[in-house]
Amino acid sequence: AQKITQTQPGMFVQEKEAVTLDCTYDTSDPSYGLFWYKQPSSGEMIFLIYQGSYDQQNATEGRYSLNFQKARKSANLVISASQLGDSAMYFCAMRGLDTGRRALTFGSGTRLQVQP
Amino acid sequence: NAGVTQTPKFQVLKTGQSMTLQCAQDMNHNSMYWYRQDPGMGLRLIYYSASEGTTDKGEVPNGYNVSRLNKREFSLRLESAAPSQTSVYFCASRDSQVHWETQYFGPGTRLLVL
Numbered sequence: 001a002q003k004i005t006q007t008q009p010g011m012f013v014q015e016k017e018a019v020t021l022d023c024t025y026d027t028s029d030p031s032y033g034l035f036w037y038k039q040p041s042s043g044e045m046i047f048l049i050y051q052g053s054y055d056q057q058n059a060t061e062g063r064y065s066l067n068f069q070k071a072r073k074s075a076n077l078v079i080s081a082s083q084l085g086d087s088a089m090y091f092c093a094m095r096g097l098d099t100g101r102r103a104l105t106f107g108s109g110t111r112l113q114v115q116p
Numbered sequence: 117n118a119g120v121t122q123t124p125k126f127q128v129l130k131t132g133q134s135m136t137l138q139c140a141q142d143m144n145h146n147s148m149y150w151y152r153q154d155p156g157m158g159l160r161l162i163y164y165s166a167s168e169g170t171t172d173k174g175e176v177p178n179g180y181n182v183s184r185l186n187k188r189e190f191s192l193r194l195e196s197a198a199p200s201q202t203s204v205y206f207c208a209s210r211d212s213q214v215h216w217e218t219q220y221f222g223p224g225t226r227l228l229v230l
Contacts, residue, residue, distance in 0.1 A: 004158070033216055045159075045206060045221035052216055091158050102212065103149055103174060104219060106158030 002027045004092050004107035011112050013082045020067070021077040021090050021110045029096030034075040035104065036066065039089040048090075051075055052097070082114045118142055120222035122207050128228045129197045137192040137225050139207030146212040148190035149219065150174075150182060152203040159206060165190055166212065197229045 003026045013019040025034065036048040051059045051066045059066045067076040075094075079086055089111050093104040123138045141148065146167045151159035151174075161174030165184040179201060181193045190209075194201060204226050208219040 035218060043204065043224050043226075045208075045224075047218045047220075050216060050218060093158070097216070102147065102210070103161045103164050104159070106160070108156065108158050 002029070002032075002094055002096070002105040004094055004105055006092055006107035006110050008110045009108075011110055013079075013112065013114055015084060015114055015116050016081055018078060018080045019082055019112065021079070021092075021112065023075045023077065023092030023107060025073050025075060025092070025094050027094065027096065031097040032094055033097055034066070034068070035093045035095075036064070036075075036077045037091045037093060038086075039091065039109070041088070045091075049077070079112075084114050084116065087112060087114045120207055120209055120220050122205075122222035122225050124225060125223065126226045126228075128230065129194075130230050131198060133197050134193065134195050135197065135227075136194075137205055137207075137227075138189070139191065139222060140189045141207075141209040141220070142188065143209060143211070143220065144187070145209035145220075146187070147210045148184065149208040149210075150180075150190070150192045151206045151208065152176065152201075153206060153224075154203050162192065162205075194227075197227075199229045201227065202229045203227060 005024045032053045034051045038046045049061045065078045089109045091109045092107045120141045149164040150162040163182040165171045168187045207222040210219045
């Protein structure tokens with residue numbers, strides 16, 4: 001079984017500042033992937049970044065980076081230089097890479113509000 | 117290239133009515149999924165299809181049926197809608213040949229059951 005925990009229901013950040021959204025996970029899969037998605041108020045799910053459990057380096061995609069600490073089972077999303085358009089719900093998700101199903105397990109999300 | 121499309125975008129049903137949510141993808145993906153998202157929660161898997169002709173239950177399958185009509189299309193049917201099925205439904209697809217590949221989501225269907 002897999003479980004994702006996002007302990008911050010809501011976060012505020014000032015425009016142009018960096019923010020970290022927390023994600024911890026639990027899994028029995030030896031090989032797994034961690035994902036972050038953004039859901040703006042319009043409702044669509046937008047893929048942001050991926051981290052494989054065997055990747056040696058932390059993933060980065062533009063202003064997004066993933067602070068992956070395998071021993072702590074955490075995969076925090078860092079958004080640098082926040083913009084007003086970053087205001088949205090953010091979901092951490094994972095799936096096993098060796099299991100046949102490979103469906104995602106999601107956390108409950110963090111609502112980020114960027115203030116001018 | 118439309119990606120993943122879903123119809124309808126919004127639907128209101130009365131308790132006991134039936135309906136089918138349609139999903140299609142044009143990315144030649146093998147795997148397709150149906151999720152539901154309730155207020156304040158993440159997405160939960162209803163059913164998935166690893167390939168054409170196969171389907172399997174996810175975390176919350178009760179009250180739903182699915183059909184993988186062909187490689188492109190994966191439909192979700194509510195035989196007798198209940199207020200507890202009020203939710204936003206997302207269809208997703210993925211290239212199962214690439215182990216790290218993300219899932220691509222449709223825009224969602226908002227369903228209200230009265």
